[in-house]
Amino acid sequence: MEENRPVFSGEVHIDGTRIIYAGDSARDAVSSTADETGGSTGDGAVGSAGDKSGDAGARPWDREIDCQGNLLMPGFKNAHTHSGMTLLRSYADDLPLSDWLNNQVFPVEAQMTAEDIYHLTRLAVLEYLTSGITAIFDMYLTPESIAQACSDMGMRCVQVGAANDFGQTTETVAKMYHRLNQKDSLNSYILGFHAEYTCSEELLLRVAELSHRYQAPVFTHLAETADEVQGCRERHNGMTPAVYLDSLGLFDYGGGGFHCVHMSEADMEVFRKRGLYAVTNPASNLKLASGIAPVAEFLERGIPVAIGTDGPASNNCLDMFREMFLVTGLAKVRENNAAAVDATEVLKMACVNGAAAMGLTDAVSLVPGNLADMIMIDLRQPNMRPLNNIAKNIVYSGSKLNVTMTMINGKILYEKGDFYSGPEVSSIYAKAGDIIQRLKA
DSSP states (O other): OOOOOOOOOOOOEEETTEEEEEEEEEHHHHHHHHHHTTOOOOOTOOEEEOOOGGGEEEEEEESEEOOOOOEEOEEEEEEEEOGGOOOOOOOOOOOHHIIIIIIIIIIHHHTHHHHHHHHHHHHHHHHHHHEEEEEEEESOHHHHHHHHHHHHHTEEEEEEOOTTTTSSOOOHHHHHHHHHHHOOTTEEEEEEEEGGGSSHHHHHHHHHHHHHHHTOOOOESSOHHHHHHHHHHHTTTOOOOOHHHHTTTTTTTTTEEEEEOOOOHHHHHHHHHTTTTEOOOHHHHHHOOOOOHHHHHHHTOOOOEEEEOOOOSSOOOOOOOHHOOOOOOOOHHHHTTTTOOHHHHHHHIIHHHHHHHHOOSSSSSSSSBBOOEEEEEESSGGGGOSOOOOHHHHHHOOGGGGEEEEEEEEEEEEEETOOSSSSOOHHHHHHHHHHHHHHHH
């Protein structure tokens, strides 16, 4: 995913949590890795099997993996999700958004404890790993238990604040901003609020004050439904959500919106001017009949686009392959143009733009010094052959079955169907089952 660098045959060397070499052959790596590591690989080094004739071939790797011609690439970044909602997968389907949210989701969520969300987040992490997702942009109810779950499972997690009039306060957001940005290398936190329609102007101004105090970006649900946009116009003198929120100073330091389906010309100009990220969630928007985001227009205007699954209650699947296909497929239908939103651009959205939106600037590509967050794609499966264009194969014909390894922070957490990320999988499943049975009762 480096700019202007095509797929090449080579290898990647890992020392601890970082990449120390990515290039054509082990022989070429000798001087560069010695310079960067002082000649020591340390614990946790992983290499690909390559040229054994040079000194690099004799380095004391803990493990050396022959990738057998498969593809190594940066992991996907799920730029919008609510992991703890695994509880509600297939629980309240085939309903309009307002009924789904107010009559089904909110009543169950009101009963959920921080411990519940801890266990339910661990279940989501298992699914992320099978889909090649190495970082998540999570917004949910109990930030500290979510952070602990991700730490325990080895998942990289950037949380976003969910301030609103009915639950999470701006004081909590400020506290989490300080606490979770210090927790550990896997966790970080970005300012945010749930949505314009769940927040008073007084609360929004407090979030804006936090953004100015810390010179920090702000993210929120935005323009997800036509009703949301119309309601905002009625409440705020005809202003659409992005225009209204920008008028309060919420986007002075960047940020972005989740969904961004019903965007006016003025909204898109706010996004362009402020450098905001539009995080599209095509499967969720389809399932809830919210609409199709104007992704092609975003790209034409230079608005960066990232991709998220949304939560497992509205999707119901945490699968980046399905999302990538839908991003380009729906754009082609919306624009009545089969050339709209090239698959190569979609792959960039899933890897590079998602990382940038989440502030993970050292997780965008496989280059020395960057985080060792990467996946292996099995190119030997029939859906990947012939190799006319590997990037387009991933977007148009790839699936979770092609993910043969997921590594985060230099640790392999999923490989060939087996998990190495925490407790026994069966215990995670059993705990989630116990929680839903208790809440149903």
